[in-house]
Amino acid sequence: MESVFEIIAEPNRRAILSLLASSQQSVGEIERQLQMPQPTVSKHLRVLREAGFVESTVDAQRRLYRLKPEPLQEVDDWLAPFRRFWSAHVDALERHLDRMDEPPPTKGKARRKR
Amino acid sequence: MESVFEIIAEPNRRAILSLLASSQQSVGEIERQLQMPQPTVSKHLRVLREAGFVESTVDAQRRLYRLKPEPLQEVDDWLAPFRRFWSAHVDALERHLDRMDEPPPTKGKARRKR
DNA sequence: CCCATATGTGCCTTGACACGTATATGCCTA
């Protein structure tokens, strides 16, 4: 369970993250909105917390969980090399087709044009 | 193994996809570059193929695998609601806007807090 | 045909993880 990809592979965890994308929520609110047992919610929140996806603050007996974006940003970064495959830019597509038979995987950084 | 997220949760599969992002490869080339046993490569390719991540063409005894972007685009779409959490960073924002060719009615960037 | 090369598949074992149930911990109010 090290990688961020394994974390978001779980449907319930993705549902929790989507919920928290709109606003912070308490455990009970998550439990009610997603209709899953409270221990399940707590366990998934623990995983998400230890992986840095969420953080919590104490509000009396409640704990309010809110999103932390860094791990998801990591996923976003991993997607970067693939985006040119569905980019609307025709020249980007042509650039892709150009490289289809070039063996050496150039390890260049992301360059911005424009 | 239905969802695209479970597919890319596997490190070897992500490695294969990254390889194919640069250019199409035969099974043997993947095996050699990633240093994993051939049955492992074939099994992962089968999973990727059935999930629509790759497709193959026959070249004599070889099979050339190439990327199909749709499932990864699905991941990209899922990330959309979260991007506003890190789009405040200017450089990331610019990189992000770089791919914003399609005009969804939200013209300006929303930087609201809840 | 026989064989080497290239790739796919079946079986088995192992380990990880998600879930349910029960229980523990902590805080608030009367």
Added chain:
DNA sequence: TAGGCATATACGTGTCAAGGCACATATGGG
């Protein structure tokens, strides 16, 4: 301080997927 609500955790269980190994299949060349 008792009792109840909110959340966390421990334990046992079942499922499922990844890896190793052997083998099957297909192609091409001598």
